[in-house]
Amino acid sequence: xYEIIAFYLFxxxxxxxxxxxxxxxxxxxxxxxxxxxxxxxxGFFFLLDADFLGVVQIIVYSGAVMAVYAFGMIFIDTAxxxxxxxxAKRMIYSFSxxxxxxxxxxxxxxxxxxxxIISTPMIEGxxxxxxxxxxxxxxxxxxxxxxxxxxxxxxxxxxxxxxKKMDISLSLKNDYEAKSEFEEGVAK
Amino acid sequence: MITLTHYLVVSSILFAIGLVGIVRRKNxxxxxxxxxxxxxxxxxxxxxxxxxxxxxxxxxxxxxxIAVAAxxxxxxxGLLVLWYKRKSTIxxxxxQSMKG
Numbered sequence: 001x002y003e004i005i006a007f008y009l010f011x012x013x014x015x016x017x018x019x020x021x022x023x024x025x026x027x028x029x030x031x032x033x034x035x036x037x038x039x040x041x042x043g044f045f046f047l048l049d050a051d052f053l054g055v056v057q058i059i060v061y062s063g064a065v066m067a068v069y070a071f072g073m074i075f076i077d078t079a080x081x082x083x084x085x086x087x088a089k090r091m092i093y094s095f096s097x098x099x100x101x102x103x104x105x106x107x108x109x110x111x112x113x114x115x116x117i118i119s120t121p122m123i124e125g126x127x128x129x130x131x132x133x134x135x136x137x138x139x140x141x142x143x144x145x146x147x148x149x150x151x152x153x154x155x156x157x158x159x160x161x162x163x164k165k166m167d168i169s170l171s172l173k174n175d176y177e178a179k180s181e182f183e184e185g186v187a188k
Numbered sequence: 189m190i191t192l193t194h195y196l197v198v199s200s201i202l203f204a205i206g207l208v209g210i211v212r213r214k215n216x217x218x219x220x221x222x223x224x225x226x227x228x229x230x231x232x233x234x235x236x237x238x239x240x241x242x243x244x245x246x247x248x249x250x251x252x253x254i255a256v257a258a259x260x261x262x263x264x265x266g267l268l269v270l271w272y273k274r275k276s277t278i279x280x281x282x283x284q285s286m287k288g
Contacts, residue, residue, distance in 0.1 A: 003190050004189070004190055007190045007194065011198045011201075014198070014202065015198075015201055015202065015205065018202055018205045018206070018225050019205055021209070021221050021222075021225065022205055022206070022208060022209035022212070022213070022218075022221075022222060022225070027215070027217055027218070030217075030218065030221055031221070034221050034224060034225075037225075037228075038224075038228065041228050041231070041232065044195070044198075044232050044235070045231075045232075045235055047190075048195070048235045048236055048238070048239045049239055050235045050238065050239070050247050050250075052247075053231075053235060053247050053250055053251065056251065056254060057231075057254070060254050060258055061224075061228075061254070061257075064258060065224070065257065065258060065261050068261050068262060068265055069217075069220075069261070069265065071265075072217075072265040072268060072269060073217075075269045075272055075273070076217070076268075076269075076272055076278065092211050092212070093208060093211075093212075095211075096204060096207040096208050096210075096211050097204050097207075097208075099207060100200050100201075100203050100204035100207060101200065103200065103203065104196055104197070104199075104200040108193075108196060118241055118242070118243045119243065119245055120243060120244045120245050120248075121242055121243055121244075122242045122243065122244055131244055132244070132247065132248075132251075135244050135248060136248065136251070140248050143252060147252060147255045147256075150255070150256075150259055151255060151258065151259050153259070154258070154259030154260075154262040154263050155259075155262060157262065157263045157266060158262035158263060158265070158266045160266075161263070161266025161267060161269070161270055162265075162266045162269050162270075
């Protein structure tokens with residue numbers, strides 16, 4: 001009973017919030033709705049006995065990713081509504097929904113035929129976090145280390161891309177152009 | 189009783205919302221938001237199947253997906269800020285300098 005109420009509540013909230021993300025004109029509203037939706041997604045993980053995944057979801061998405069988005073929006077004027085030329089075609093919408101349904105069929109067909117080989121079974125009486133630790137540091141050790149390296153590379157890339165000469169524009173302009181532009185800005 | 193199918197249906201609805209967002213929006217920031225929605229929808233599906241079969245592989249995949257999403261956001265937002273500084277717009281129509 002408890003699970004049923006929680007499931008329908010969380011699904012209603014996530015679908016509503018994510019619809020706001022997709023259909024809102026204001027970037028700030030979208031970001032806030034996305035942060036809320038991420039929190040409610042972690043509720044699904046707690047319902048599914050994946051406690052560690054739920055905690056990671058809250059920390060990484062609602063904490064880190066949303067903070068990065070908020071910092072990124074410092075550079076962009078978000079008070080204005082997003083102007084975009086939307087060519088709303090009915091065909092595209094039905095097309096994407098059809099693709100989603102197709103994906104579900106693809107995902108659920110091996111389950112219907114019960115053709116899944118269980119490779120890393122859960123052990124009875126061992127908590128979820130403990131189980132994650134066992135498997136992450138034995139079977140998935142190499143992908144885990146590679147993920148660490150990937151995150152390091154992404155961190156360096158993010159810092160280098162954003163932080164260089166933050167007060168003047170950079171990128172494809174060379175130093176001289178950027179400097180003269182900056183001096184023009186000061187003169188104004 | 190909530191079964192695996194319920195979770196997969198919710199996951200597919202969220203995936204469809206994200207897909208509609210990717211097709212519909214012309215703003216790079218909104219495109220990133222829609223990508224996050226897609227990744228989260230897939231994570232729900234993985235966690236549901238993981239519980240159904242008492243198998244940890246699904247949860248492991250979800251962890252790696254979260255890591256990939258985090259690094260994608262870091263690099264993507266860096267590029268977005270760079271583009272905004274150059275062109276002062278993040279509209280997708282402005283990114284057609286490399287006409288194929």
